[in-house]
Amino acid sequence: MAEILFYVLSAAALLFGLGVVLAKSPMMSVLSLLGSFFCLAIIYLLAGFQFLAAAQILVYAGAILVLFLFVIMLLNLGEMGAIAERSNSFLDSTSARIGAVIAVGMGVVGLAAASRAAFQPVRVEPGTGLDGLEAIATELFGRYSLAFEAASILLLATIVAVIALAKRQRRGLKDGGRA
Amino acid sequence: MNVPSEHLLFLAAGLFAIGVLGFLIRRNVIIVLMCIELMLNAANLTFLAASRQHSTAQVANLDGAVFSIFVILVAACEAAVGLALIIALFRLKQTVEADSLSEMKG
Numbered sequence: 001m002a003e004i005l006f007y008v009l010s011a012a013a014l015l016f017g018l019g020v021v022l023a024k025s026p027m028m029s030v031l032s033l034l035g036s037f038f039c040l041a042i043i044y045l046l047a048g049f050q051f052l053a054a055a056q057i058l059v060y061a062g063a064i065l066v067l068f069l070f071v072i073m074l075l076n077l078g079e080m081g082a083i084a085e086r087s088n089s090f091l092d093s094t095s096a097r098i099g100a101v102i103a104v105g106m107g108v109v110g111l112a113a114a115s116r117a118a119f120q121p122v123r124v125e126p127g128t129g130l131d132g133l134e135a136i137a138t139e140l141f142g143r144y145s146l147a148f149e150a151a152s153i154l155l156l157a158t159i160v161a162v163i164a165l166a167k168r169q170r171r172g173l174k175d176g177g178r179a
Numbered sequence: 180m181n182v183p184s185e186h187l188l189f190l191a192a193g194l195f196a197i198g199v200l201g202f203l204i205r206r207n208v209i210i211v212l213m214c215i216e217l218m219l220n221a222a223n224l225t226f227l228a229a230s231r232q233h234s235t236a237q238v239a240n241l242d243g244a245v246f247s248i249f250v251i252l253v254a255a256c257e258a259a260v261g262l263a264l265i266i267a268l269f270r271l272k273q274t275v276e277a278d279s280l281s282e283m284k285g
Contacts, residue, residue: 033213049227052247068212071262074266096204103197107195110192114188135239140245140248147249166263
């Protein structure tokens with residue numbers, strides 16, 4: 001049962017991923033990405049990573065995609081982006097062909113590497129669950145505490161950077177567009 | 180779930196390839212950022228597959244899960260800065276098409 005669900009969700013995640021790339025309007029791309037992330041979250045759940053599934057929904061679907069939606073709506077790209085891209089037929093150009101060849105090549109290499117890796121059979125019993133929240137917290141604040149602190153500095157730097165980007169623009173507008 | 184970890188890796192490879200494809204053929208900078216998110220998700224899935232592979236029924240290996248948390252964090256930072264840059268660029272050039280942003284070509 002869980003196996004069938006996994007393969008169905010895998011196919012759905014890949015189809016939604018293709019939807020992100022091939023959708024005409026950025027809004028449809030975001031919604032496809034949302035579908036792909038939800039499928040991946042359920043796959044994490046099936047694989048026993050409950051906390052990761054929750055983080056996937058909360059952070060990816062809840063925070064990052066809402067940020068994307070905000071920007072697309074703020075810039076009003078619903079139709080404009082689609083028309084601009086349709087006019088220069090993005091699948092016809094040379095760069096698009098080279099890109100497609102590189103992507104297919106990387107996919108083939110990845111599949112070959114995955115299939116050649118000599119794996120032992122899975123020993124995890126279904127339903128036991130790999131990551132208890134307590135165990136993850138112990139790892140995060142124990143062995144990985146330095147990385148955890150570095151991550152907090154990264155977040156602080158991001159906040160400062162985003163505020164600096166937004167604020168410089170406003171000052172530039174105030175003194176006549178010179179930024 | 181009794182799916183072998185290879186199949187998780189197949190899915191990750193497929194998602195990563197789709198992300199690379201979109202990154203290379205799309206011109207809308209926002210969609211390029213979304214394709215980066217897709218590739219980061221594929222990397223997460225690879226970490227989790229490795230973690231699952233190295234777990235036993237008694238001892239769970241959590242390195243992959245912890246790495247995935249850090250990857251999600253970096254993805255959030257990257258999306259915030261990237262979208263702020265896109266808004267600044269849009270104010271400057273009134274477009275988000277990558278082809279029209281060529282000031283730094285040299």
